[in-house]
Every structure is written in C-alpha cells, then in structure tokens.
Amino acid sequence: xxxxxxxxxxxxxxxxxxxxxxxxxxxxxxxxxxxxxxxxxxxxxxxxxxxxxxxxxxxxxxxxxxxxxxxxxxxxxxxxxxxxxx
Numbered sequence: 001x002x003x004x005x006x007x008x009x010x011x012x013x014x015x016x017x018x019x020x021x022x023x024x025x026x027x028x029x030x031x032x033x034x035x036x037x038x039x040x041x042x043x044x045x046x047x048x049x050x051x052x053x054x055x056x057x058x059x060x061x062x063x064x065x066x067x068x069x070x071x072x073x074x075x076x077x078x079x080x081x082x083x084x085x086x
Contacts, residue, residue, distance in 0.1 A: 011048070015039055019049050020056060 015036060022032045029046035036044050075086050 010042075011044065012039075015044075016052050019044070020052060023049060023053060 019032050019036055022035055023029065027035065029049050032049050033044050033046045076083050077086060078084075
C-alpha cells in the first residue's frame with residue numbers, strides 16, 4: 001500500500017480523511033466543506049475538498065468484486081382479495 005505523505009500539513013490528516021468519507025457517502029463538495037465547520041479550525045473550501053479527492057483518487061480504498069450470479073426469490077402476498085408478486 002502506498003504511504004500517504006503530506007508536504008504541508010495545513011489540515012490535519014483525520015479531517016482530510018473524514019471529508020473524503022463524507023464525499024463518498026454522497027455529500028456534494030460544498031456540503032462536505034460545510035460539514036468541516038464542526039472542527040473549528042480554518043474553513044476549508046469546496047475546492048480544497050476537490051483537490052483532496054483528486055490527490056487520493058489513485059489510492060484504492062477497497063476492492064470491487066464483480067457480480068457473477070443473481071439469485072431471484074419471488075413471493076406472493078395477498079392484499080384484500082388480490083394477489084401481488086414481489
């Protein structure tokens with residue numbers, strides 16, 4: 001695994017990793033930067049978050065596995081007098 005090195009430590013590493021976590025959970029860049037306000041250090045812009053994403057996009061966080069089979073289970077439920085398939 002690649003060692004993560006910072007030339008300048010303007011932002012604490014755990015804040016950078018937390019912002020990446022929030023972004024990959026689905027927050028926008030601007031909302032991710034707004035969520036960093038709770039740490040009460042300098043405000044980080046959405047551009048900073050974007051730069052961190054670009055910097056760490058080459059690091060593989062997890063391995064994706066290709067789905068090789070689908071299992072389909074069907075069931076029937078009765079609502080009133082009608083039957084419905086799920």
